[in-house]
Amino acid sequence: MQTFTIEHRKMRYLDLGQGPVIVFGHSYLWDSAMWEPQLELLSQHYRCIVPDLWAHGQSDIAPEKTRSLSDYADNILALLDHLKVEEFSVVGLSVGGMWGAELALKAPGRMxxxxxxxxFIGLEPEVTHQKYFGMLDAIAGAKAIPEPLLDIITPMFFAKDAIDTNPDLVADFRHHLASLKGERVVEVTRIGRMIFGRRDLMDEAAKLTMPVLIMTGAQDMPRPPLESQLMHDAIAGSEYVLVPHAGHISNLEQAQFVTDELMTFLGKIYA
Incomplete structure (x- = not known):
């Protein structure tokens, strides 16, 4: 991991391979390691820059001035400027896609x-907004993720049969959640409020004129396929791929399928 400092806070990131630059954004409650199956192949063809989101992985807590996903997109742009990267593509999952869209709107000529x-780049639906903020309040208050919430949160990230088909993946994620304690988990909830309190970008979706690929797990519970279809309809020329037998962390549940789709899409961009 390498280090980039913003307001005395250290952002950790991987910088692997050579060639056209691909910036990866991981999911909330995960870290850069979730992209390992894709990086194994893509880093042989591209320069892959993979930051840990603030308060995730090895990155510090968020700088005081980073209070929204738009601010975080500015942080990533600062990292790319520091690395003297002029042109790049973004591959973002969950919150990675949200700040990826913010970055695309800030630097359309470079992406x-x-x-x-x-x-989903629209507003969080009111029902889930209230549900998630209630969870975040409970976690921040306890300075840990209580056992009942572990039972709720863990399966949300996976296909319905994941406990049978990917038991180690599910168990490792639950163990990770259980390990979050103290001020660190409080800072994680701060990031969660940025995510679930994000601004609505659907009205600006028409400005995303670069090639766009939208993928979603067929069994994604937090971000159901309908939301991806809405984005696909709003973004002219976008491609839409449904990942079979996958939930929210589709790149791990169907690693080869996702890697193949990314190689095909990026291959057209950088032909």
């Missing part, structure tokens, strides 16, 4: 393509 996986 070659945008892949948004298991994400």
């Amino acid at each position: 070659k393509s945008l892949t948004m996986m298991d994400t």
Whole structure:
């Protein structure tokens, strides 16, 4: 991991391979390691830059001035400027797709393509907004993720039969959630409020004129396929791919399928 500092806070990131630059954005409650299956192949063809979101992985807590996903997109742009990267593509899953869209709107002339996986750039629906903020309040108050919430949150990220088909993946994620304690988990909830209190970008979707790939797990519970279809309808020329037998973390549940789709899409961009 390498380090980039913003307001005395350290952002950790991977910088692998050579060639056209692909910036990866991981899901909330995960970290850069979730992209390992894709990086194994893509880093042989591209320069892959993979930051840990603030308060995730090895990155510090968010700088005081980073209070929204738009601010975080500015942080990523600062990292790319520091690395003297002029042109890049973004592959973002969940919150990675949300800040990826923010970045595309800020630097449309520099972004070659945008892949948004298991994400939604509209407002959080009111029912889930209230549900998630209630969870975040409970976690921040306890300075841990209580056992009943572990039972609710863990399966939300996976296909319905994942406990049978990917038991180690599910168990490892639950263990990770249980390990979050103290001020660190409080800072994680701060990021959660940025995500679930995000601004509505659907009215600006027409401005996403670069090549766009939208992928979603067929069994994604937090970001159901209907949301991806709405984005696909709003973004002219976008491509839409449904990932079979996958939930929210589709790139891990169907790693080869997702890697193949990314290689095909990026291959057209950088032919």
